[in-house]
Amino acid sequence: MPASLNSYLLPILLLIGSNIFMTFAWYGHLKYTDRPLWGVVLASWGIAFFEYCLQVPANRYGVQVYSPAQLKGMQEIITLLVFAGFSISYLGAAVKWNHIAGFVLIVVAAFLIFLE
Template sequence: MPNFSAYATPVLLLLFSNIFMTFAWYGHLKFKTSPIWIVIFASWGIAFFEYCLQVPANRMGHAVYSAPQLKGIQEILTLLVFAGFSIWYLGEQIKWNHIAGFALIVAAAFLLFLE
């Protein structure tokens, strides 16, 4: 049986990779007057660090999780990170329908762990 770290390390790496990717994908929304080419290059630069975490997370994680389970974990973390980012960084509200939609995605990801 793999130790706790074999299960936790990929999840933590995916969490941090999602933080980088959320900034790469949505951080520019606060800078709408910046030229698009600058935004694209800045996003690529941020995404590089996301990949430096995401690729090892999936490689290590595949020793204890299936590929669909890793994707499910990644989706749940994406929703959590995005919700916090949306509130904290963009100053947007999360409404009941957003929560309901996110909950359905989490329920779908949960099904990936049923044996």
């Protein structure tokens, strides 16, 4: 029986959600450099718990319609998109031409993973 559209979309949506949590866990504390390191480590672990609550099901459901390599390729592209948006909107950091060029090369690499 062919997979439904939801079988393809659910892993992507879960990966987007998990990457939002992980980006905050890894980089959100950079706005609060006056806080003690042990405190931001604990806060990051707490946020990362929710990332895992989405990442694990994304991979479990995703492997039914995608290969593990395809899931990883998707995860990398989603990570870049989420990070770029986060970096600009939350951290106020500029995205420069070399960042974009590097991201494009990673997108090309992920595209190659999907070739069968």
